[in-house]
Amino acid sequence: MRKYGLFVPVLILLLATVWLSWGCQPAKKPEGDRKYKSEPTISLYDNQTGQKKQIKLEEYVAGVVAAEMEPSWPVNALAAQAILARTFTMENMATGRVKKLHGTDVSTSVEESQAYDPSRITERVRQAVQKTRGEVITYQGKYIKAWFSASNGGKTAGAAEGLAYYKTPTPYIKANLDDPDSLQNTLPEIQRWTATIPGDQVRQAVKSIAGQDPGPLTSAAIAQRGPSGRTVKLKINNTTVGGPAFRLAAGSTEIRSMFLTEVAVQGGNLILAGKGYGHGVGMSQWGAKNKAEKGVSPEDIIRFYFQDIEIEKLYP
Known part of the structure; x- marks a missing residue:
């Protein structure tokens, strides 16, 4: 009669423990849910020194914007660049490209990630980054390929034409779009x-x-x-x-x-x-500059070059 006496309570205890462990685990983030409660901290690999450090995402974006665009340009142009830089960062992190190379989220290499130069950060750059804090571009719930070039020569190119890119569909790119702002008042x-x-x-x-x-x-x-x-x-x-x-x-x-x-x-x-400078896919930086000087908002600059997209705020 007692041969199950010890086994049954132990079995009940084990089952209860399993049930509790399932019930008490934090809920997993639903796939595709990109929202954060606060600004994330990311890891950065310095390709020159070989050092790794932790850095707030917005601080990293400021260093990218300062390196990729002339810091003296209008705030709205710099802000549009910030939206692209933040989107590129999140898409790059999602693929794990730099993680495989250096064990970090991003690097300072333009070939691996984006250009990065914090020494060029100005108050204008900081205003632009703050103005678009947390904003990224998505298409059907996924981060887009946040391409840009210096000047599209007056007309945009599709990914296949400008970059010979065929790996994934990019229907959000506005191709063959007249963009006179990209040539006017340029060098x-x-x-x-x-x-x-x-x-x-x-x-x-x-x-x-x-x-x-x-x-x-x-x-x-x-x-x-x-x-x-x-x-x-x-x-x-x-x-x-x-x-x-x-x-x-x-x-x-x-x-x-x-x-x-x-x-x-x-x-x-x-x-x-x-004519032009670069592949011509996505946003034209000179086009963004001229649009910003006309008072166009950063978000509307982005919408000029990309279609059927959402501009989401990842964190407050």
Whole structure:
């Protein structure tokens, strides 16, 4: 009669313990719920020193805005950049890209994360960040790819055309959109530019993309244009390469954009002429500056370049 006497109370105690442990655990955040009770602290890897530190998200965003945009520009332009920087940060953290590299949320490398320079932070930058505190851009409940470039040359590009990006759909990008603000009141070298690329540099760039040597540079032509007029395919001798890939391989500071107006070969060099600066996808910084000077709000600047989006506040 007593052989179950000790077992049954123990069994009841175990079941009760399991039940209580289930019932007392804090509720998990529903998937897609991005709201925070307060501003989060994130971890930052300094690529120059190798040090890691904890930093408040808004302080990090200020350092990004100061590095990515001229700090003396209008507050509303800087604020639009802050919304993009904050969104980029959260999307980057969600993917865990930097975590895999350094064990931190973000880094100071523009290739891995975003440009970051706290020494350039001004009172105007701080006002812009505070003005949009916690604001991020989402599309159907997910953070968007918060792309921007210096100037789209007067017309925006889609992700496929400007960046050769096909990995995920980006229907929130307004492509082929007229944007005269991106060229008005900008630097002369953005409105119209020319570049002379040495033949050997062109040859090496093509080889790195196509995997084959095109030979000494003798001819060049636009093989295909995208909807906005950008060069999506460029023919060098008898080899055709992607426009965005060629710009990166041959020099993205020299070849300011693939919004080309002229392609020629002279004296063994590649001669290019074009307009704008950057890939042209998403927000144009010069466009944002000119819109801000007209009194357009940061949120409406964002809505000009992105469609069907929500601008959410993550924390108070």
